[in-house]
Amino acid sequence: MTEELSESRARGPRVWAVGGGKGGVGKSVIATNIAASIARGNESVALVDADLGGANLHTLLGVPSPKANLSDFISKRVSSLGEVMTPTPIENVWLVSGAKALVEMANPNFSQKSKILRHINALEVDHVVLDLGAGTSFNVLDFFLSARKGVLVVVPEPTSVENAYHFLKAAFFRKLKRAQPRAQVKAAIKEVMNGSSRSKVKTPRDLISQVWSVDPDVGAALVAEASSFRPALIVNRIDHPSHERLGEDIVSACRDYFGIRLQFLGSLPNDKLVVRSVVEQKPAAQFFAQIPFVNAMRGVVGNMTYVRPRAS
Amino acid sequence: MTIRPEDWEILGLEPGADIGQVRRAYRHRKSLYEPAALATYNLLDDEERDGMVDRIEDAYRRIIGSEPPAAPEAPSPATRPQAANEVVIGNAPDPLSDPGAHLRFHRMAKGFTLHQIAVETKIGVAILEQIENEDFEVLPAPAFVRGHVHQFARELKLADAYEFAKFYLTKMQGGDTEADE
Numbered sequence: 001m002t003e004e005l006s007e008s009r010a011r012g013p014r015v016w017a018v019g020g021g022k023g024g025v026g027k028s029v030i031a032t033n034i035a036a037s038i039a040r041g042n043e044s045v046a047l048v049d050a051d052l053g054g055a056n057l058h059t060l061l062g063v064p065s066p067k068a069n070l071s072d073f074i075s076k077r078v079s080s081l082g083e084v085m086t087p088t089p090i091e092n093v094w095l096v097s098g099a100k101a102l103v104e105m106a107n108p109n110f111s112q113k114s115k116i117l118r119h120i121n122a123l124e125v126d127h128v129v130l131d132l133g134a135g136t137s138f139n140v141l142d143f144f145l146s147a148r149k150g151v152l153v154v155v156p157e158p159t160s161v162e163n164a165y166h167f168l169k170a171a172f173f174r175k176l177k178r179a180q181p182r183a184q185v186k187a188a189i190k191e192v193m194n195g196s197s198r199s200k201v202k203t204p205r206d207l208i209s210q211v212w213s214v215d216p217d218v219g220a221a222l223v224a225e226a227s228s229f230r231p232a233l234i235v236n237r238i239d240h241p242s243h244e245r246l247g248e249d250i251v252s253a254c255r256d257y258f259g260i261r262l263q264f265l266g267s268l269p270n271d272k273l274v275v276r277s278v279v280e281q282k283p284a285a286q287f288f289a290q291i292p293f294v295n296a297m298r299g300v301v302g303n304m305t306y307v308r309p310r311a312s
Numbered sequence: 313m314t315i316r317p318e319d320w321e322i323l324g325l326e327p328g329a330d331i332g333q334v335r336r337a338y339r340h341r342k343s344l345y346e347p348a349a350l351a352t353y354n355l356l357d358d359e360e361r362d363g364m365v366d367r368i369e370d371a372y373r374r375i376i377g378s379e380p381p382a383a384p385e386a387p388s389p390a391t392r393p394q395a396a397n398e399v400v401i402g403n404a405p406d407p408l409s410d411p412g413a414h415l416r417f418h419r420m421a422k423g424f425t426l427h428q429i430a431v432e433t434k435i436g437v438a439i440l441e442q443i444e445n446e447d448f449e450v451l452p453a454p455a456f457v458r459g460h461v462h463q464f465a466r467e468l469k470l471a472d473a474y475e476f477a478k479f480y481l482t483k484m485q486g487g488d489t490e491a492d493e
Contacts, residue, residue, distance in 0.1 A: 162354035202360075249344050249351030252324060256364065257355060 012121045013046070015128045016304065017147035021163030023134035025155045026236040029278060030268070031131035032060045033294070034151075036285035037301040039092035043126040046085055048096040050143050051133035052108065055098020061088045062281035066097035073119070074112055081119035090286050094125065113139065117146050127305075136170040145175050149304060150231040151265065154250065156243040161250065164233075168260060172204050172229055179225045185211060185218060205259035232263040234300055239270035266300040268293055319371035331376075335438060335450065338372045342436050369430065369437055376438075411461075411480040412446035418468045419444075433463045440464060448484050457484060 018031040028051070035047040049057040049070070058066050068077075068084045078084060085094040108116065120128055130147060132140050144150040150171065154164045177186060208226060212219025235247040247264040254260045271293035277284040285294050320327045323337040345352055345364050356364065404421075405413035419429060426444075430437045442451050443461060451457050461480045465473035 156350060158350065158353050161350060165355055246351055249349065252341070252344055253352050253355055255324070256322075257352075257360075 013123055013125050013128045014305070015120060015130065015147040017050075017130040017132055017144045017150045018153060019132035019140060019144045019150060019167065020153040020160075021134070021136060021167035022155075022160050025153045025160055026268075027134075027153050028057055028060055028131050029274060029284075030151075030153055030234060030236060030297075031129050032057060032283045033285040033297050034301055034304070035093050035127075035129045036090050036283040037294075037297050038127050038129075038305065039090055040285070042092065044092045044094070045127045045129060046094045046096055046120075046123050046125045047088075048120060048128055048130050049098030050130045051098055052139060057095060057131055058097045059281060060278060061090070061093075061095055061283065063088055063095055063097070066095065069097035070116070073116070074108060080122075081116070082123060085123070090283060107137070107139065113142060117143070136167050138174065141171050141174040144171055144231075145178075149263075151304065152231055152233050152262075154233065154235050154246075155237045156235065156240070156246050161246075164250070165254075165258075168231065168254065168258065168262075169204070171231070172226070172258070172260060173207075175229055176204075176207075176222055176225055180218060180221055182218060185222070203258050205257070208259070226259065227261075230261050230263060232265050232304060234265050235267040237270040238267045243267065263303075265303045266296060268296045268300065315374050319374045322367050322371040323375070334372070334375050338368065338436075338438050341368045342438075369427070373427065373437060376441075407476055408479050409483075411476065411483055412444045414476075415461075415464060415468065416444040418470060422468060424468070429464065429467055433460075433467050435460050435463060443480075446483070451484070454481055454484060457481065 016034065018027050018034065020027055031047060035045040038045050047057060047061070049055040051057075052070070055069070058064070063086060066084075066086045068086070070084065072078045073081055073084050081096060084096050086097065088095050120130070130143055132143055134140075152164055152167065154160050204226060208219060208222050211222055233247055233250060235243065235250075238244060238246070244267060247267055251262045251264050254262045269292045271284075271291055273288050273291045274284050274293050277288060280287075284291060285297055288294055317327065320329070323334065323341055325333060325337050329337070342365065343349065345356075345361055345368070347358075347361065352361070404417045407414040419426075426437045426440045429435070429440055433440075439451070439460060441447075443457070443464060458477050458481050462473050462477040465476045470476055
């Protein structure tokens, strides 16, 4: 056990990013409860408020005013991200509080971003949970793609589902673009993202087959890149039996239409006690250990952190 | 009609899945691409949606079509022609005791394939087939079946489609239609 832990520390923490196209779907509440749920298994977690424009995880955790935050790190007032980690009321959970209300913090440049990512991977914890902001800006996408697993949160509403597809598409193309900077691929991606109706290329699937027909080598590279893109999905706030199949349906539709393989982690029920836990600034996973939301969360975290045993 | 490898993929199945899995996968896939389905509501335009449904229908027909024909059902008074181009002979099976066979008889007499009926009525091939086979265990709730049968019968221009749907439901719900009264 100790050996396993030290081994995992040596390899750096396992990084989970919680994102999704839309605001208000419960990303921060879910990120917080994922952290609390992992921590109950006696592993250490750093919860990073990567919503660079509108951080509020400290409030969810009941940490009123963290003495240091990401702004201090970005502006080099502190030299390592580890120094920004603040203890929280939850045992084994540390908070890296987000940058506060500084417009320039919402858009760090490339070197600031890589520095944040480098420091995240050097944190001396078993897990890092990144709470991402809404939208599909490059920052959000880059943090999402840098994680071991990017987790998408959706609620059973058409707007949220629509945004989730948009987010997936954007993340996917961002990944391809970073991996394959050839001009022709970039142009094809741009065409897809602009949604030109005359274009035959509408989905990642179309893009890959198009590129393949022009240049099989690049096509093969894109296929390899595509098959390593395997984000996960959580459906939040389900309150009707018909919502139970939404997660699997989105997985099927993504596969059919985009050629993207999503991993469905589970659905979380709409639970009034979760709202109460937010109002009282106590993470549900810690203080309402038996409510349906927390039970479902345990299943989600189990699926998320499950490592298939290696065939030896 | 032979099965292409992608037919399994389209239905999200492993090659060689059994007939029950194929039917379930087909129903699930069809419902996924219904116009109001939450998961695909904003994902596809009408043309893409139709294209996706066609691919699913096509894959399903290829897989089902190459299955060995099912063993003939226990005492069935009517001979059930298996293909649209077979010559239809004799009189229509009794609508009261054999409503499914009655539908099939009239469909074939008019030279329609299940697919053609599916296109017109927007009812899936699988459901139409189940209606003809009187697969009551797998058909949806009676309220839906009544609507489907009504549409199916109307498409075939049966004399009284509404009355016929009632016969069908009576048999489906276990009513004894064999009796004279």
